[in-house]
Amino acid sequence: MSSLYLGVDVGGTNLRFGVFDAAQCIASYRTAMNLRERCAQAGEAAAAQQLVLEALAGGYHRLRQQCPQIDGIGVAFPGFVTADGVLRQSPNIPHLEDFALESALTEALQVPVVLENDANAAAFGEFWSLRQERPDATSLIYVGLGTGVGGGWIQGGRPWRGEDGAAMEIGHLTVVPGGRRCGCGNQGCLEQYASAQGLISSYLETTGMNADPKIIAQLAQDENPAALRAFQTLAEHLGQALAHVIKVLDCRQIRVGGGLSAAWDCFGEELRTQLRSNMIPALQDTVEIAAGNGDDEAGVRGAALLAREVLSA
Ligand SMILES: [Zn+2]
Structure with a gap:
């Protein structure tokens, strides 16, 4: 059986999830959660972090009903992500400074996670397409x-x-x-x-x-x-x-x-x-x-492909 990876694209006002078999999306889910507003209302780090973890876990559990075996998760996040998977800051979503999101989500879901900046994730998706030709x-x-x-x-x-x-x-x-x-x-x-x-x-x-x-x-x-x-x-x-x-x-x-x-x-x-x-x-x-490939799946696909590349290495 081939490996399946979940890509998540986190936006200030919506979250997109897609399960990918290589570059092929086989199941997806989208929710119009306003994380920007909800984290602002949370008012402090622990509550804001909990909100993000619950939002990500929600999409994961939902898609697992269709795809029980998910081998890894790539999360594209609008913010500064360091080499060790820590979100330094998200200019769009407040109260998430120095949030070790990659390890916190790995621990919560017991599935390996790769956290990446959203533009970098989209870049990786485009790079993957380029590499198919070259x-x-x-x-x-x-x-x-x-x-x-x-x-x-x-x-x-x-x-x-x-x-x-x-x-x-x-x-x-x-x-x-x-x-x-x-x-x-x-x-x-x-x-x-x-x-x-x-x-x-x-x-x-x-x-x-x-x-x-x-x-x-x-x-x-x-x-x-x-x-x-x-x-x-x-x-x-x-x-x-x-x-x-x-x-x-x-x-x-x-x-x-x-x-x-x-x-x-x-x-x-x-x-x-x-x-x-x-x-x-x-x-x-x-x-x-x-x-670029131009569809609005770029971030989700890039995140899933990156997780596949990093985690299967
Ligand atoms: Zn400026």
Whole structure:
């Protein structure tokens, strides 16, 4: 019998669970639990940690009714995850500082657990797909364009976490000195120009109107100048930022995922141009940038595949 791994993608307002046989999802479950709010209400660490453990255990037990033999669990969490499976902090979900979630969940469920940052987990999912075509691939950069801009880096076949699990926070690279205010406390961060909110802000600046990213994408398809301009701004800042990241990391593969990647046709070509023109000329043709696998299972699948890779090693 083949090995089954459970992937969990923890968001601030919902949790997704999927049982995977390699990259194939065979059972899934999704719940709209608002962990952000509930942990804020819990008010202190022990109660918030208990809430997270119960939420994760709930999904696990539910899916075990369909798949009794789960060999391991990968948890993708929005926050800084250290090499020893400790959540240093989750900027989105309060009261979880220095939470040894990996060992606490392993102990609670008696199943091995791998904890990973959510963008790193998605990066690993993309890397797994890449490796199916190119078994010798060793590195990949992932950019998630959603509510914010997340980043993950696979190096030597595994996610690179950094000392405090905060590597690849590319959403907070400064791209416009003195520019739009960011939730992190700085100004002009990439996230304010290349996320869904960034796109909305760009469109609003030109037109004075608020519009959903899907509407802006539709308008761009119809050659609406303000919508085209908003995507141009996104592509310029993201392309320049990624060129700088490549200068530091020397990686040849970039995949762009997250909700906004559905509008790839509106910015992909310009992004490629901007990336290329900001790179070291001799290396311009070495980097391949493309939309990721694009479905909203990326985090869950990546977490399950990572658990499989780490735990079966
Ligand atoms: Zn910022």
